[in-house]
Amino acid sequence: MIRRRTxxxxxxRDGTARFLPWLIAPTVYLAxxxxxxxxxxxxxxxxxxxxxxxxxxxxxxxxxxSDATAGAVVSAxxxxxxxxxxxxxxxxxxxxxxxxxxxxxxxxxxxxxxRLIDVRVAVGAALDLxxxxxxxxxxxPGIVLDDHQQWLDRLYALALSIEAVGLAIVAMVSAAxxxxxxxTTRAGLAVHRDVIELLHMMGxxxxxxxxxxxxxxxxxxxxxxxxxxxxxxxxxWGLGHAAAAVSIFGEEAALLPDxxxxxxxxxxxxxxxxxxxxxxxxxxxLTVLRTLARLP
Amino acid sequence: xxxxxxxxxxxxxxxxxxxDLSLYLPPGSFHFLTGASGAxxxxxxxxxxxxxxxxxxxxxxxxxxxxxxxxxxxxxxRRQIGVxxxxxxLLDHLSAFDNVALPLRVAxxxxxxxxxxxxxxxxxxxxxxxxxxxxxxxxxxxxxxxAIARAVIARPQLLLADEPTGNVDDAMALRLLRLFEExxxxxxxxxxxxxxEGLAAALGHPRLHLENGELKHP
Numbered sequence: 001m002i003r004r005r006t007x008x009x010x011x012x013r014d015g016t017a018r019f020l021p022w023l024i025a026p027t028v029y030l031a032x033x034x035x036x037x038x039x040x041x042x043x044x045x046x047x048x049x050x051x052x053x054x055x056x057x058x059x060x061x062x063x064x065x066s067d068a069t070a071g072a073v074v075s076a077x078x079x080x081x082x083x084x085x086x087x088x089x090x091x092x093x094x095x096x097x098x099x100x101x102x103x104x105x106x107x108x109x110x111x112x113x114x115r116l117i118d119v120r121v122a123v124g125a126a127l128d129l130x131x132x133x134x135x136x137x138x139x140x141p142g143i144v145l146d147d148h149q150q151w152l153d154r155l156y157a158l159a160l161s162i163e164a165v166g167l168a169i170v171a172m173v174s175a176a177x178x179x180x181x182x183x184t185t186r187a188g189l190a191v192h193r194d195v196i197e198l199l200h201m202m203g204x205x206x207x208x209x210x211x212x213x214x215x216x217x218x219x220x221x222x223x224x225x226x227x228x229x230x231x232x233x234x235x236x237w238g239l240g241h242a243a244a245a246v247s248i249f250g251e252e253a254a255l256l257p258d259x260x261x262x263x264x265x266x267x268x269x270x271x272x273x274x275x276x277x278x279x280x281x282x283x284x285x286l287t288v289l290r291t292l293a294r295l296p
Numbered sequence: 297x298x299x300x301x302x303x304x305x306x307x308x309x310x311x312x313x314x315x316d317l318s319l320y321l322p323p324g325s326f327h328f329l330t331g332a333s334g335a336x337x338x339x340x341x342x343x344x345x346x347x348x349x350x351x352x353x354x355x356x357x358x359x360x361x362x363x364x365x366x367x368x369x370x371x372x373x374r375r376q377i378g379v380x381x382x383x384x385x386l387l388d389h390l391s392a393f394d395n396v397a398l399p400l401r402v403a404x405x406x407x408x409x410x411x412x413x414x415x416x417x418x419x420x421x422x423x424x425x426x427x428x429x430x431x432x433x434x435x436x437x438x439x440x441x442x443a444i445a446r447a448v449i450a451r452p453q454l455l456l457a458d459e460p461t462g463n464v465d466d467a468m469a470l471r472l473l474r475l476f477e478e479x480x481x482x483x484x485x486x487x488x489x490x491x492x493e494g495l496a497a498a499l500g501h502p503r504l505h506l507e508n509g510e511l512k513h514p
Contacts, residue, residue: 008398010389198385201347203375204402205368293367296349 024224221280225273
């Protein structure tokens with residue numbers, strides 16, 4: 001009975017590539033954490049964006065916070081084309097907003113608070129904010145019109161910075177993994193030099209020899225990647241739950257945004273071991289072909 | 297079949313190990329390559345089976361100038377050359393069957409053909425019961441027969457053997473030489489390197505004699 005043959009080059013029998021999964025695993029672990037954080041952050045930003053775009057807040061200074069002035073400002077707003085609605089928050093509503101910060105022991109009426117008017121802008125409306133500010137200032141001097149743009153701009157800048165750092169981490173760990181595969185493959189080529197030379201002399205094309213290294217790199221890269229992914233999944237799950245549990249005033253006022261990932265995001269991260277395996281495979285192939293090109 | 301014109305060979309910056317070699321081996325010929333150890337026999341064989349490129353001069357194989365061929369075009373030419381190495385160079389992790397099958401697999405032959413041909417050839421060299429055996433478990437003579445079977449399995453047009461009788465007794469040596477002669481009768485060009493000049497003389501085939509890297513008429 002003839003048993004199925006093993007690879008011509010006994011790559012699994014030497015120790016040169018044995019440590020590869022242990023180096024790929026932390027690489028995929030770090031890359032997964034970085035990507036997961038970027039995905040979660042992107043989700044949080046979209047959430048905030050959806051909540052703030054199309055809204056404005058008009059703030060009446062405490063000196064002009066009377067119901068009459070608020071009513072006049074609301075009327076002026078409602079008369080402005082492009083404004084869908086304008087609602088002055090009463091003291092009870094303001095109290096609810098402030099409760100997480102000052103508690104309920106002090107009534108909002110006892111404080112010298114500005115009066116807030118919640119403004120909704122009609123979809124697609126192009127408001128002239130400068131003209132609107134002038135118009136409202138004529139009704140109530142010292143009025144502040146906040147379209148949240150400054151806040152959103154800063155938020156986007158922060159998000160971009162975090163994403164850039166995340167991508168830099170992914171790029172660095174990927175480069176480290178690629179270098180590891182290159183050195184491992186070169187070591188394998190050196191260890192099995194005699195076998196490779198024999199195959200070469202028998203007329204083996206470079207691709208025939210490279211395929212054996214590719215298969216091994218894919219197997220080890222995938223194995224390491226899968227290990228790293230499992231560890232990262234546990235970490236992300238733990239961090240998500242820890243973040244959700246950190247709140248100041250109960251579940252409704254979580255201090256940190258929700259960092260949980262949705263199904264498609266987990267699916268995307270689950271592809272990382274395959275990506276690691278494929279990257280290792282391609283790297284090994286290129287390394288072998290480059291080295292074999294020096295043979296006569 | 298094989299033509300050398302003023303071929304010289306040196307390793308690195310060392311002295312020339314082969315000097316001004318010019319020779320022609322016609323198709324279907326049988327030549328002994330003789331000379332003392334270090335005379336350059338192995339280097340000459342390495343040049344023929346394209347493991348080395350000459351430092352100078354021209355080598356033609358199968359009527360093709362090797363210096364003009366692109367590297368990619370050399371693989372099909374190497375497949376027409378069978379080599380029996382002095383140290384056999386069997387792969388210890390592969391079975392006797394897989395060792396002999398290597399040239400066919402390298403050439404992309406279908407597995408059914410590989411199974412039939414390899415099994416038949418191993419039967420022919422008396423190793424039918426050793427298909428699954430790995431080289432370290434076999435005797436020197438058995439390993440040698442596997443090495444020879446591997447060299448001839450793809451029916452090469454050119455067969456090179458480096459001291460193929462160096463590790464076996466006289467009876468086995470004679471038997472192996474008869475095998476090479478049989479291959480030659482079937483049309484294969486044979487070059488057999490040996491330091492045993494008595495053996496070469498006994499069979500009467502023409503000799504290429506190397507001394508200090510130069511061809512001498514014996």
